[in-house]
Amino acid sequence: MRRVRVGITxxxxxxxxxxIAEKARLDSRVHAVCDPVVFAPASLAGIRPGxxxxxxxxxxxxxLLRAVDAAKHGEIDAIATAPLSKRxxxxxxxxxxxxxxxxxxxxGADHVRMLFYAPAQGERRALCVTLATVHVPLAEVPRLLSTxxxxxxxxxxxxxxxxxxxxxxxxxxxxxxxxxxxAGLLGQEDDAVLRPAVASARAGGVEATGPFPADTVFxxxxxxxxxxxxxxxxxxxxxxxxxxxxxxxxxVTVGLxxxxxxxDHGTAFDIAGRGVAEHxxxxxxxxxxxxxxxxxx
Numbered sequence: 001m002r003r004v005r006v007g008i009t010x011x012x013x014x015x016x017x018x019x020i021a022e023k024a025r026l027d028s029r030v031h032a033v034c035d036p037v038v039f040a041p042a043s044l045a046g047i048r049p050g051x052x053x054x055x056x057x058x059x060x061x062x063x064l065l066r067a068v069d070a071a072k073h074g075e076i077d078a079i080a081t082a083p084l085s086k087r088x089x090x091x092x093x094x095x096x097x098x099x100x101x102x103x104x105x106x107x108g109a110d111h112v113r114m115l116f117y118a119p120a121q122g123e124r125r126a127l128c129v130t131l132a133t134v135h136v137p138l139a140e141v142p143r144l145l146s147t148x149x150x151x152x153x154x155x156x157x158x159x160x161x162x163x164x165x166x167x168x169x170x171x172x173x174x175x176x177x178x179x180x181x182x183a184g185l186l187g188q189e190d191d192a193v194l195r196p197a198v199a200s201a202r203a204g205g206v207e208a209t210g211p212f213p214a215d216t217v218f219x220x221x222x223x224x225x226x227x228x229x230x231x232x233x234x235x236x237x238x239x240x241x242x243x244x245x246x247x248x249x250x251x252v253t254v255g256l257x258x259x260x261x262x263x264d265h266g267t268a269f270d271i272a273g274r275g276v277a278e279h280x281x282x283x284x285x286x287x288x289x290x291x292x293x294x295x296x297x
Contacts, residue, residue, distance in 0.1 A: 004034040004293045006286050007067045007076040013040070014047050014056035015267030017082030020279035024080075029283050034290040037076055039067040049273030057088030064099070068106045071258040077297075078259035078289035082282060083267045086135075097135055100253055103260055112255035113156050116237065116264065117288060118245035127221055127244060128228035129237040130157040130254065141233045142189050145176065150197035150230070151204075157228045158206045160254050163295055172217050172226040173198055173210030174236060180211045194232075247278060250285045259292045261285040 008024060011017030018040065025036045041047075041059035064084075070076045086098050096102035104112040114134050118127040132153045133144050154171050161169035173194055175181060181190030194211040201208040210217070214231070218240040221229050231237025241249050242264060249264040263281040271277055 004078070004290045004297075005037055005076045006030075006034045006289045006293070007037045007039055007070055007079045008282070008286065009039045009060075009063050009067045009079065009081045010041070011082035011084040012052075012056045012060045012088055012267050013044060014049055014051050014053065014088070015083060015085065015269050015272050016277035017060075017084070017267065019272070019275065019277045020263075020282045021082050023277075023279040024282045024286060027279070027283055030286050033287055034077075034293075036286065037070075039063050039070075050269045052085055052088050052091075052267075052269050054088065054091040054093075057085060057090070057092035057094060060084040061089065061092065061094050061102075064102065065106070068103065068258065072107075077293035078261070080282065080285040080289045081260065081262040083263055083265060085267050085269075099260070099262060100134065103253055103256055103258075107256050107258060109256050111152060111156070112253055113153055115157065115160060115252045115254045116241045116249050117252060118241055118249040119284065119288075121245065121248065124244065125222050125224050127218070127241060127249075128157070128161065129218075129241050130160075130228060130230050131234060131237050132230055133233050135234060138233060138235075142176065145189060145193050145232060147193050147197045147200065150194060151200035153230050154197065154201040154208045155204055155206055156254050157230055158201075158208075160252070161227055163292060165295070166227050168207060169227045170225070171201070171206060171208045171228045171230060172212055172221060173208065173230045174214040174217050174232060175211035176232045178213070178215075180213050247280050248284050249281065250288045252288070259289055259296070261289040261292075 046055035115130045120126040158169040177187030251262040253260045
């Protein structure tokens, strides 16, 4: 049987993406699990390291298109992406905010989620966090949370964990308000929206519980009580992940017909071109992509 092939996109070429992609391509940890295939821009005209701009956004976009096409045609088994710039996308006139919504469009996927996976380290259990909402203003989060979509997020998380080898996933839901609403004293959403979502997921066969106060549910997960936590909004989920495993955690797009993982950091324009960027998160992303590809095979 042939080895798994993981495509590595360099992201915005004005950021640290090209540097970490090259470091990862040569890393023995990567070669131990797959054959890496780097996707980079055909031309770097008008692009200078550290200078965010339309040229970099357009190059990142076109490079991702080639990688997705290769994945669809079976030329590669998964994609691990270096970071791109949402602002550079906007400057280039590209209507998508970043990888997640663009990949959903390219793959015709109606329901995708951002999931972050921090592998086990020492005595710390692996931490898996899925976001019910993503890059939206905090003031809009309560309006965007609905019982059907939160239930879908819980179910998608459980299904992904099964692909990772967890037979009976335990998924906890973090509350939106302090103390998960304190029986309605600190907000109605936890009882009116989130609790019925847990009940719906449980009716579908998922071992779901919550909503639990967000200030303790992640601690409970890292101690082994849950296999994953669904967070209501971006920072609620990303703060514990990055606090515990910055530079090791992996961003996974759940709900695509192809496998896509990514780093847990941004383009770091401030250090681009200096040769000092750390590539550990990209290595973790490639390792997880290869693991998921092997499981699919």
